[in-house]
Amino acid sequence: MPIRRTCPFDPSPELAGLRTARPVARAVMPLDGSEVWLVTGHDLVRRMLADPRWSSSVDGGLGEDRPLRLKQPEPGMFIEMDGPEHARYRRMLIPHFTVQRTNRLRPRIEQIVAERLDAMERLPRPVDLVAEFALPVPSLVICELLGMPYEERAGFQEAARALVRLDSPAGETEAALDRLAGHLAKLIAAKRAEPDGALIGELVREGVLTDGELVQISMLLLVAGHETTANMLGLGTLLLLRHPDQLALVRQGAPGAADELLRYLSIIDAVMFRGAKEDLTLGGQRIRAGEFGLASLGAANRDPALCEDPDRLDVTRPRTAHVALGFGPHQCLGQNLARLELEVALQALLRRFPGLRAAVPLEEVSIREDAAIHGVDSLPVTW
Numbered sequence: 001m002p003i004r005r006t007c008p009f010d011p012s013p014e015l016a017g018l019r020t021a022r023p024v025a026r027a028v029m030p031l032d033g034s035e036v037w038l039v040t041g042h043d044l045v046r047r048m049l050a051d052p053r054w055s056s057s058v059d060g061g062l063g064e065d066r067p068l069r070l071k072q073p074e075p076g077m078f079i080e081m082d083g084p085e086h087a088r089y090r091r092m093l094i095p096h097f098t099v100q101r102t103n104r105l106r107p108r109i110e111q112i113v114a115e116r117l118d119a120m121e122r123l124p125r126p127v128d129l130v131a132e133f134a135l136p137v138p139s140l141v142i143c144e145l146l147g148m149p150y151e152e153r154a155g156f157q158e159a160a161r162a163l164v165r166l167d168s169p170a171g172e173t174e175a176a177l178d179r180l181a182g183h184l185a186k187l188i189a190a191k192r193a194e195p196d197g198a199l200i201g202e203l204v205r206e207g208v209l210t211d212g213e214l215v216q217i218s219m220l221l222l223v224a225g226h227e228t229t230a231n232m233l234g235l236g237t238l239l240l241l242r243h244p245d246q247l248a249l250v251r252q253g254a255p256g257a258a259d260e261l262l263r264y265l266s267i268i269d270a271v272m273f274r275g276a277k278e279d280l281t282l283g284g285q286r287i288r289a290g291e292f293g294l295a296s297l298g299a300a301n302r303d304p305a306l307c308e309d310p311d312r313l314d315v316t317r318p319r320t321a322h323v324a325l326g327f328g329p330h331q332c333l334g335q336n337l338a339r340l341e342l343e344v345a346l347q348a349l350l351r352r353f354p355g356l357r358a359a360v361p362l363e364e365v366s367i368r369e370d371a372a373i374h375g376v377d378s379l380p381v382t383w
């Protein structure tokens with residue numbers, strides 16, 4: 001590990017080999033030499049992610065000084081929690097992320113997208129699609145949802161970038177997160193004084209959560225809510241530019257396009273660490289309490305057991321049970337928002353610039369190789 005991609009759009013062919021030969025295989029993490037069980041089959045990945053005997057309270061895998069270990073999560077950081085503790089936060093947040101509630105944001109998302117496209121149109125070409133569109137759109141949307149001033153985005157973009165880099169120097173991630181926590185603590189104090197109708201303001205008004213919990217929840221939503229969608233927009237556009245027939249269908253509004261792009265690209269490929277809380281068996285393999293596992297969403301999403309011809313991009317495909325947004329109790333809380341943002345942003349981009357094309361050959365596009373979330377660092381485009 002990591003099993004590197006040879007093509008920016010596809011999980012490594014090695015993973016397909018493992019899925020057939022050894023869907024629960026022993027793998028060595030390069031940074032600390034620890035061993036993990038790498039799970040690659042679609043059915044096995046789903047079983048693992050839904051199994052309460054696997055804990056999400058895992059830290060490390062980031063170097064000799066941070067070996068994989070079970071940890072006690074910070075109050076509020078519910079992505080790292082299990083069982084009733086996790087469910088308590090999830091229950092409080094779910095009403096804010098239903099399809100209905102998310103759809104209320106549609107006009108605002110359309111406006112944000114249109115403004116970014118207007119700004120792009122005024123710039124000299126080529127324009128960097130990542131800096132001008134793919135990153136600002138989800139950042140603006142998540143700020144809007146939380147009630148956070150967009151001017152404070154530098155803090156969370158920096159923290160998010162440090163978090164998803166696999167080679168962040170020791171201490172850099174923690175320092176970026178500490179700075180972000182400092183900003184958020186000030187923001188929450190301001191909301192306590194004057195709660196507004198956005199998400200943080202509403203949670204403050206409900207009066208159940210401590211400041212510490214609110215900081216962690218806001219941090220999770222900010223980081224999870226923009227880096228992922230930004231990479232989907234960047235890498236997704238690049239993929240569509242290479243498949244003009246599929247691009248035309250997305251421009252016409254193919255309803256399942258967002259899910260097919262999520263499945264096909266699996267931008268979060270294999271970063272879902274879990275720790276076994278007790279002895280268990282998965283796919284015939286005995287796993288001992290205290291051992292760690294890693295679910296390969298990329299390998300699962302290209303499993304022929306999931307859909308016909310899984311290596312073909314087909315935005316008209318009936319919805320699959322893909323796992324790009326996770327599965328089980330931790331399945332992406334923001335999935336309705338992610339789908340809506342992808343649909344609105346991609347359609348509007350392709351309609352505004354019918355002649356959109358990459359301004360450099362694929363080999364010159366700066367693909368992210370140092371990150372736990374696949375994507376492009378920049379994408380020069382013209383039209």
Ligand code: HEM
Nearest residue numbers: 078079224225228229232324325326330332333334337338
């Ligand atoms: C296109 C973009 C996105 C992708 C590919 C994605 C993917 C994922 C995945 C794979 C998980 C499961 C993590 C695990 O099991 O350990 C997850 C969880 C989560 N996502 Fe997303 N996500 C996206 C967008 C968003 C957005 C827009 C938000 C919004 C606020 C969000 C918020 C969250 C949160 C809070 C969790 C933790 C849920 C829990 O632990 O109960 N995500 N996401």
